[in-house]
Amino acid sequence: AQSVTQLDSHVSVSEGTPVLLRCNYSSSYSPSLFWYVQHPNKGLQLLLKYTSAATLVKGINGFEAEFKKSETSFHLTKPSAHMSDAAEYFCVVSERRISSGSARQLTFGSGTQLTVLP
């Protein structure tokens, strides 16, 4: 079974300082992992994805994440926070195939609310 644990429900940083959002996963097989961002009243947007290629994944808006199999972690980082980064972030794992097809079910973590202080 697949599951995701986001270790912090709220993270607060000052503008211009680094961001670290932590995520641990559990999966029986080699998973695909994602980070999505959700701004108020907007749809979930894919930030980046890991699908068994390079372990360091670069995404949009300067975010990146590193897949560490030994630690079952997929933490999201950004060197310098911007006010526009304030949003809810979700770590997501995809392993389970749906029925007999190739579509896969996404399992979301409970989210981390990022606040950026001026």
Add this chain to the structure above:
Amino acid sequence: GAGVSQSPRYKVAKRGQDVALRCDPISGHVSLFWYQQALGQGPEFLTYFQNEAQLDKSGLPSDRFFAERPEGSVSTLKIQRTQQEDSAVYLCASSLLDRISTYEQYFGPGTRLTVT
């Protein structure tokens, strides 16, 4: 280009009423997913369509929940005899179904359902 759209964006229903939530996926997307997002939680999978076929409905919380996609494009999620615990944001997502894109789902803005 046009993304996934959902309507209505907000719905208030009295307990016991039936509601219907609509999803317009991205044109050409074979896969369509419904998720339920309770307040302060991450989205949870409800059901999946490949074209018009509902291949997985294991996440539907009760037999009051019913989804359809009769022509393989627009989908409707119906909730009968709504209860207060049904209050949540209902998200729709669509994706292509090829080897590269099977993992990437595009989400709509959601419908916020409040049952009073």
